[in-house]
Amino acid sequence: MGPTRRILFGALAAPLLALRPAAADDGERLGRLAAAYPDHIARREGADLVWRDGTRMATGAGAPERPFEVMLRDATLADQMRQAYPAGPPAGPPPRNHSPGRLRNTAFFVKMYGDCRHGGAQGRHRTVTWMPKTRPQALPVTTVNDVATRLERVVADLEGLPDRLKAYLVPSAGTFNCRTVADTGLLSMHAHAAAIDLAVAHSDYWSWARARGDIPYRNRIPYAIAEVFEAHRFIWGGKWYHYDTMHFEYRPELIGGS
Ligand SMILES: [Zn+2]
Numbered sequence: 001m002g003p004t005r006r007i008l009f010g011a012l013a014a015p016l017l018a019l020r021p022a023a024a025d026d027g028e029r030l031g032r033l034a035a036a037y038p039d040h041i042a043r044r045e046g047a048d049l050v051w052r053d054g055t056r057m058a059t060g061a062g063a064p065e066r067p068f069e070v071m072l073r074d075a076t077l078a079d080q081m082r083q084a085y086p087a088g089p090p091a092g093p094p095p096r097n098h099s100p101g102r103l104r105n106t107a108f109f110v111k112m113y114g115d116c117r118h119g120g121a122q123g124r125h126r127t128v129t130w131m132p133k134t135r136p137q138a139l140p141v142t143t144v145n146d147v148a149t150r151l152e153r154v155v156a157d158l159e160g161l162p163d164r165l166k167a168y169l170v171p172s173a174g175t176f177n178c179r180t181v182a183d184t185g186l187l188s189m190h191a192h193a194a195a196i197d198l199a200v201a202h203s204d205y206w207s208w209a210r211a212r213g214d215i216p217y218r219n220r221i222p223y224a225i226a227e228v229f230e231a232h233r234f235i236w237g238g239k240w241y242h243y244d245t246m247h248f249e250y251r252p253e254l255i256g257g258s
Pocket of ligand 1: 192195196199244246247248
């Protein structure tokens with residue numbers, strides 16, 4: 001093949017190769033997103049999600065991937081599903097900018113959980129007792145998607161772990177906090193009362209490292225703890241490049257379980 005033909009072939013084939021698998025992947029992933037929130041989402045229809053109340057939300061399906069920092073501040077629903085959450089014990093530090101779960105479409109979660117900035121979420125909270133046999137602590141958790149009940153199942157399983165692991169769990173640094181994430185300005189899953197932080201004493205957070213360039217990974221939380229949360233479809237911030245090792249949030253679209 002001469003140079004001209006090679007250039008032509010490249011110019012024609014590259015977009016097809018890039019777009020076709022992406023669009024197919026988006027369809028499969030958005031089907032998983034719809035299935036993960038059956039109380040709210042009726043179905044995926046083409047590039048839209050259709051809510052049970054009839055609301056249609058555009059997903060951005062089929063659009064090319066944008067730089068991580070751009071998606072982080074303005075994630076479409078397709079972006080929200082773009083990074084796969086790895087199952088099981090971590091094989092090593094997360095790859096650069098692989099922070100599955102940090103890409104969140106704000107409109108989606110605000111519609112589902114209510115907007116705490118206008119008092120729209122707090123009426124849906126109830127109290128969950130964190131670690132009642134170890135160091136009881138009353139924490140507000142959303143009842144939307146049965147998150148409060150699911151967290152109680154997590155608590156029951158955590159109470160069964162060896163006592164040496166309890167120091168990582170108590171006291172919890174909290175669940176509900178109507179706040180934004182420092183580096184994005186967008187609502188945290190704590191604003192939706194669908195997240196919990198473990199004890200600060202044994203935790204590590206990427207921005208504490210104050211690194212230039214690559215972020216050096218650091219974690220002291222045993223995976224046995226994260227494994228319990230993951231079984232109930234809470235993802236762990238310890239699997240993020242931008243690690244937040246005390247942080248767990250309910251994200252059933254990214255992880256299987258009960
Ligand atoms: Zn947190």
